[in-house]
Amino acid sequence: MEEVKRIEELRTLLEKLSYEYYVLDHPSVSDQEYDRYMQELIALEQKHPECYDANSPTQRVGGAVLEGFEKVEHRRMMLSLGNVFNYEELVAFDERVRALEPDVRYVVELKIDGLAMSLIYRDGRFVQAVTRGDGTIGEDVTSNIKTIPSIPMRIDEPGEVEVRGEVYMPKASFRRLNSEREANGEELFANPRNAAAGSVRQLDSTVCAKRGLDAFWYYFVNAQEHGIHSHEEALEELSRLHLRVNPLRRCCNNVDEIWAFIEEISARRHELPYEIDGMVIKVDDLNAQTRLGTTVKVPRWATAYKFPAEEVTT
Numbered sequence: 001m002e003e004v005k006r007i008e009e010l011r012t013l014l015e016k017l018s019y020e021y022y023v024l025d026h027p028s029v030s031d032q033e034y035d036r037y038m039q040e041l042i043a044l045e046q047k048h049p050e051c052y053d054a055n056s057p058t059q060r061v062g063g064a065v066l067e068g069f070e071k072v073e074h075r076r077m078m079l080s081l082g083n084v085f086n087y088e089e090l091v092a093f094d095e096r097v098r099a100l101e102p103d104v105r106y107v108v109e110l111k112i113d114g115l116a117m118s119l120i121y122r123d124g125r126f127v128q129a130v131t132r133g134d135g136t137i138g139e140d141v142t143s144n145i146k147t148i149p150s151i152p153m154r155i156d157e158p159g160e161v162e163v164r165g166e167v168y169m170p171k172a173s174f175r176r177l178n179s180e181r182e183a184n185g186e187e188l189f190a191n192p193r194n195a196a197a198g199s200v201r202q203l204d205s206t207v208c209a210k211r212g213l214d215a216f217w218y219y220f221v222n223a224q225e226h227g228i229h230s231h232e233e234a235l236e237e238l239s240r241l242h243l244r245v246n247p248l249r250r251c252c253n254n255v256d257e258i259w260a261f262i263e264e265i266s267a268r269r270h271e272l273p274y275e276i277d278g279m280v281i282k283v284d285d286l287n288a289q290t291r292l293g294t295t296v297k298v299p300r301w302a303t304a305y306k307f308p309a310e311e312v313t314t
């Protein structure tokens with residue numbers, strides 16, 4: 001029946017248009033055209049309830065208001081990071097790594113000031129989003145994470161894929177939210193991280209949908225099972241799967257290259273449209289990461305450089 005075929009066609013088209021707009025920031029159609037396709041799909045889905053699909057672009061917002069969040073155990077612990085606060089501590093980190101991995105190469109990324117999140121895809125379909133929690137047990141916040149338009153509901157990868165990253169509230173969304181709350185005499189959020197955490201914990205996803213959250217993904221959990229050997233390759237694969245990966249990153253061969261990038265980003269971080277509280281330095285080679293291993297709660301193959309605390313008025 002061609003209407004059922006049209007439903008599948010529109011679902012695929014709307015996902016592609018959403019990717020172009022929210023991930024590539026390069027839409028190929030006008031908002032009006034996008035809305036016309038969405039309205040056409042909504043009408044066809046109402047006519048064909050037998051085609052219901054929770055991952056349809058029409059199902060991102062709405063659904064039941066939850067009583068609470070289910071607890072979920074992570075397959076692999078969600079680690080936090082050790083910290084370094086200055087050049088000398090960064091040198092010490094590098095020396096500890098080089099003692100085991102003499103010709104190490106690093107990838108340096110921005111440390112997004114949001115909340116850590118795990119996404120599970122199965123056979124190419126988004127199935128679950130889980131907060132970090134205590135690192136072992138998190139909360140299922142799938143209904144809220146589905147409302148973030150840059151997160152794909154489908155990916156072109158079979159089997160089980162787990163992706164981790166940071167959900168955050170852009171500075172513009174934060175300013176808009178707090179000015180609305182001020183106008184309504186409500187308590188203001190202290191910073192974008194708190195506002196993002198409060199939004200993800202909304203039991204009614206229509207509230208979360210209005211908060212203008214976004215996310216960057218920076219960890220392909222079972223990358224080696226998918227034939228990937230380095231962190232940089234993993235980030236490129238996440239991009240290929242249409243996940244939103246932060247392009248502001250640099251491969252560095254030594255501490256001085258790391259420090260140069262830290263100073264470059266530190267000088268321009270207030271221009272960024274989102275808050276960062278430091279930089280993340282990771283060993284690039286995944287086998288070297290495995291050889292270095294982790295301590296009780298933090299990896300030996302990565303650390304976070306934290307910017308000096310300052311009074312930031314956003």
Ligand SMILES: NC(=O)c1cnc(N)c2cc(Br)sc12
Binds near residue numbers: 080109110112114
């Ligand atoms: N790029 C990254 O690895 C990264 C970025 N932002 C963050 N808040 C975190 C936290 C951990 Br744990 S890793 C990481």
